[in-house]
Amino acid sequence: MTPVEVPAPANPPRRSARRDxxxxxxxxxxxxxxxxxxxxxxxxxxxxxxxxxxxxxxxxxxxxxxxxxxxxxxxxxxxxxxxxxxxxxxxxLLPPPLPATPAPPPSMAANTGSAHRPHPFQDCDGCDRAFRAPEPGRCRDCRSGPRAMSEGACAA
Known part of the structure; x- marks a missing residue:
């Protein structure tokens, strides 16, 4: 019987868990x-x-x-x-998946009609009370009071 030569195993390629x-x-x-x-x-x-x-x-x-x-x-x-x-x-200890990123709010320039800003504060010409209005004038109490009250002293 002649000895049979068995080829030596080649070095197996190094494998990793994932190639990505x-x-x-x-x-x-x-x-x-x-x-x-x-x-x-x-x-x-x-x-x-x-x-x-x-x-x-x-x-x-x-x-x-x-x-x-x-x-x-x-x-x-x-x-x-x-x-x-x-x-x-x-x-x-695996953390939970991150929540979806919320959509950015619409810009104010694109949404001029729906985003309403409150009117600025004004001082009442009759009683110096602060109230919100688009322009200076009198507060609601001074506007709705009797004409004598609006001309004279208004209740504070």
């Missing part, structure tokens, strides 16, 4: 956690498994700094399974 920019950003964040705390050294398999959870955070508006802070703050003193701690935090 958010997936790459998630993989980078997870792989870099060990720089903050060496107990958070994750295997390549764990990084690829946890990356979709980080992408969920990014899609909900969280920054890389916010995710990093959430994953590294107040870690337990003894950690047997750092990937389990990270998976738990990614799942349980």
């Amino acid at each position: 920019p958010l997936g790459e950003k998630a993989v980078t964040l997870l792989a870099g956690l060990r720089r903050t705390d060496e107990r958070l050294t994750l295997s390549l398999r764990d990084v690829n498994r946890l990356a979709p959870g980080v992408v969920d955070w990014f899609e909900r508006g969280a920054t890389a700094a916010a995710v990093h802070r959430t994953l590294t703050a107040d870690l337990p003193a003894v950690m047997k399974h750092p990937a389990g701690v990270i998976a738990y935090r990614l799942r349980e």
Whole structure:
């Protein structure tokens, strides 16, 4: 019998959880956690498994700094399974989706008829009481009182 040569397996291409920019950003964040705390050294398999959870955070508006802070703050003193701690935090502390951005209010120039500003304050010519009117004059009491009252002293 002659020995059969078995070709050596080629190095498999390095795979990441996702090829999109958010997936790459998630993989980078997870792989870099060990720089903050060496107990958070994750295997390549764990990084690829946890990356979709980080992408969920990014899609909900969280920054890389916010995710990093959430994953590294107040870690337990003894950690047997750092990937389990990270998976738990990614799942349980996931922020809610951001609400839709409200439409900006219509501009005042485009809506001149519907946006009514109150009239400015005026001083009554008869009793010096303040009232709102488009132009100076007399207040309602001085206008509706008897003619003698409007000519003379008006009740304050």
